[in-house]
Amino acid sequence: xxxxxxxxxxxxxxxxxxxxxxxxxxxxxxxxxxxxxxxxxxxxxxxxxxxxxxxxxxxxxxxxxxxxxxxxxxxxxxxxxxxxxxxxxxxxxxxxxxxxxxxxxxxxxxxxxxxxxxxxxxxxxxxxxxxxxxxxxxxxxxxxxxxxxxxxxxxxxxxxxxxxxxxxxxxxxxxxxxxxxxxxxxxxxxxxxxxxxxxxxxxxxxxxxxxxxxxxxxxxxxxxxxxxxxxxxxxxxxxxxxxx
Ligand SMILES: [Zn+2]
Numbered sequence: 300x301x302x303x304x305x306x307x308x309x310x311x312x313x314x315x316x317x318x319x320x321x322x323x324x325x326x327x328x329x330x331x332x333x334x335x336x337x338x339x340x341x342x343x344x345x346x347x348x349x350x351x352x353x354x355x356x357x358x359x360x361x362x363x364x365x366x367x368x369x370x371x372x373x374x375x376x377x378x379x380x381x382x383x384x385x386x387x388x389x390x391x392x393x394x395x396x397x398x399x400x401x402x403x404x405x406x407x408x409x410x411x412x413x414x415x416x417x418x419x420x421x422x423x424x425x426x427x428x429x430x431x432x433x434x435x436x437x438x439x440x441x442x443x444x445x446x447x448x449x450x451x452x453x454x455x456x457x458x459x460x461x462x463x464x465x466x467x468x469x470x471x472x473x474x475x476x477x478x479x480x481x482x483x484x485x486x487x488x489x490x491x492x493x494x495x496x497x498x499x500x501x502x503x504x505x506x507x508x509x510x511x512x513x514x515x516x517x518x519x520x521x522x523x524x525x526x527x528x529x530x531x532x533x534x535x536x537x538x539x540x541x542x543x
Contacts, residue, residue: 389413441478
């Protein structure tokens with residue numbers, strides 16, 4: 300049996316419904332207003348593919364191309380209908396069918412792309428932004444590797460290590476934290492790497508806004524990845540990793 304690969308919490312349909320092979324209409328609602336309808340023919344083998352498309356994140360940028368955030372297809376539809384879209388780029392990921400025009404009788408069809416650029420500029424993000432620190436993005440920054448033993452671990456086996464411990468005045472900030480397996484973290488305890496005799500394999504860094512968006516991404520498409528990579532600093536350790 301095909302199992303959905305993605306969480307369905309954000310979709311206005313129930314998991315039970317997905318496996319019924321019949322035509323249904325999915326009403327796209329944003330802020331309480333019906334903005335479009337999508338006809339979906341649910342077939343067992345296509346369910347997973349269709350769900351992948353519906354949960355695919357779209358990259359929103361400002362008009363200069365500065366990456367801003369990930370949005371869902373519902374928000375992308377709303378931006379198009381609100382006239383806030385300056386231009387789109389990247390591959391087509393979803394076609395949304397709207398209502399029929401009373402005069403022409405033609406149906407509105409909206410194609411959503413993987414990257415959507417909206418009016419307005421956000422210069423502040425370029426120079427002064429410090430992203431919030433959280434474990435999922437920290438672990439992804441360090442490629443799920445322990446920065447002491449160098450081994451790869453599952454997320455639940457990893458922990459946040461303060462290079463200079465909090466007890467010695469170290470801060471809970473991006474440039475003082477690294478990913479560590481629980482064993483190494485326990486071994487290091489409340490000591491600096493030098494005192495503990497444990498070598499740090501990479502120097503921690505503060506992600507830029509573009510890097511942080513990449514780290515937050517789920518199933519980042521190749522064209523989105525390339526777009527984000529172009530906004531990374533030249534010395535970004537993430538550049539090389541994405542290129543592999
Ligand atoms: Zn380790």
